[in-house]
Amino acid sequence: SQKIEQNSEALNIQEGKTATLTCNYTNYSPAYLQWYRQDPGRGPVFLLLIRENEKEKRKERLKVTFDTTLKQSLFHITASQPADSATYLCALDGGSQGNLIFGKGTKLSVKP
Amino acid sequence: NAGVTQTPKFQVLKTGQSMTLQCAQDMNHEYMSWYRQDPGMGLRLIHYSVGAGITDQGEVPNGYNVSRSTTEDFPLRLLSAAPSQTSVYFCASTFRETQYFGPGTRLLVL
Numbered sequence: 001s002q003k004i005e006q007n008s009e010a011l012n013i014q015e016g017k018t019a020t021l022t023c024n025y026t027n028y029s030p031a032y033l034q035w036y037r038q039d040p041g042r043g044p045v046f047l048l049l050i051r052e053n054e055k056e057k058r059k060e061r062l063k064v065t066f067d068t069t070l071k072q073s074l075f076h077i078t079a080s081q082p083a084d085s086a087t088y089l090c091a092l093d094g095g096s097q098g099n100l101i102f103g104k105g106t107k108l109s110v111k112p
Numbered sequence: 113n114a115g116v117t118q119t120p121k122f123q124v125l126k127t128g129q130s131m132t133l134q135c136a137q138d139m140n141h142e143y144m145s146w147y148r149q150d151p152g153m154g155l156r157l158i159h160y161s162v163g164a165g166i167t168d169q170g171e172v173p174n175g176y177n178v179s180r181s182t183t184e185d186f187p188l189r190l191l192s193a194a195p196s197q198t199s200v201y202f203c204a205s206t207f208r209e210t211q212y213f214g215p216g217t218r219l220l221v222l
Contacts, residue, residue, distance in 0.1 A: 032209060043116075043202050044155070050120030055143070093209070099145070099170075100211060104154035 002028040006065040006090055013080055014111055021106045023090030033073050038087045038105065047088075048075075056108040074076055080110045090091040113138050118203050118215035125193045133188040133217050135203030142202045142207035144186040145170070146178065148199040149216075155202065161186055193221045 007022040011015040023033070032051045036044035036058045049074065050057045056063050077084050092102040119134045126192040145160035147170075157170030161180040171210065175197060176188040191199060198221045 034210070036211075041216075042218050043204075044211075045213070046210045049209060091211075093158075099157070099160060100146075101157075102155040104152065 001036060002026070002092065002094075002101055003045075004090060004103045005107045006088075006094055008106050008107055009104070010107045010109070012109045012111065015081060017080055019080045019084065019108055019110070020075040021074070021088050021090075021108065023073040023103055025071050025092055028071075028092065029068065032093045033064075033098065034091045035064060035073075035075050036089040036091060036102075044089055077108075078109075082110050082112050083107060085110050113140065113219075115220075116203055116205055116212050118201075118214035118217050120217060121215070122218045123218075124222065125190075125222075126221070127193060127195060129193050130189070130191050131193065133190075133201055134186050135188065135214060137186075137212070138184065139205060139207065139212065141205035141207045141212070144177070144180070144184065145204050145206070146186070146188045147160055147202045147204065148172065149202060150199050158188065160202075164190060170192045174190075185193040191218075193219075195221045197221050 004025045013019050034049045035047045038044040048064045050064045061078045065074045085107040087107045089105045093101040094101045114136045114157050120146045142163045146158040147155040148156050156172045158176050159178040161167045203214045
C-alpha cells in the first residue's frame with residue numbers, strides 16, 4: 001500500500017532563516033502532491049499543489065519541489081516568521097478525485 | 113460563503129451511546145469526506161462521497177455510517193460509541209483536487 005512519510009515530527013528554526021520540510025513516499029506514483037497548513041485547534045488549510053510533470057512551484061515565500069525519481073517533495077518557507085509556526089501536512093493524490101493520503105505532519109516553530 | 117461548517121465543536125459521550133456529527137458546505141462541491149485525526153496517526157479517511165446518494169468507505173470505516181441525501185450535507189453517525197473513537201473529526205469538501213476543511217469536532221468517549 002502507499003506510504004507517505006514526513007521526516008521530522010518537529011523543526012525549530014530562527015526567524016529569517018529558510019525552513020525546509022521533507023515529504024517522502026513509497027509504493028506509488030501520485031499524479032500530484034499537496035501541502036497544507038494546520039494551526040492548533042483548526043482544520044488544515046490548502047497551501048500549494050504540484051503535479052507530477054512540474055519540478056517546482058512558488059507562492060510568495062513558499063516553494064515546493066517534486067522529484068518523482070526520488071519520490072520526494074521539499075517544502076520551503078523563505079524569510080521565515082514566527083507567524084509561520086504551525087504543523088505542515090503533505091498529502092498525495094489517493095487515486096480518485098478528492099481522495100488524499102496525508103502524512104503525519106511536521107510541526108514548525110520559528111523563534112524570534 | 114460560510115465554507116464547511118461542523119457541529120458540535122465538542123462532545124462527550126458514554127460508551128454505547130450514539131450520535132451524529134453534522135457537516136455542511138455551501139460551495140456546491142460534489143465530493144465530501146470525513147477524517148479522524150489522532151496524535152501520531154495523522155489524518156485518516158473514514159468515509160467519502162462523490163455526490164448526493166453515493167458514499168464509499170475509506171481507510172477506517174468500522175463503527176461509522178454516512179449518508180448523502182443532498183449536495184450540502186454529509187452527516188457522520190456513530191452507532192455505538194467506543195473509547196477508541198475518541199478523536200478529532202474533520203469534514204472536508206473538494207473542488208479541483210483541493211480540500212476545504214471544516215473546523216473539526218472534538219469527541220471524547222468515556
